[in-house]
Amino acid sequence: MKTLPRPDQDYKAYTPEDFVVWKTLFNRQIPLLRQSASHHYLDALRR
Secondary structure, three states: OOOOOOOOOOHHHOOHHHHHHHHHHHHHHHHHHHHHOOHHHHHHHHO
């Protein structure tokens, strides 16, 4: 599988609250991803 370049992220621009919100939203999606995402994507999440 070909790896694509990652876009630049200015993590310093994010507040601690921003990180909490994104972590919360992502964690809510995990159960849904297990039902519909490819095993390649799920394997990458575990790394």
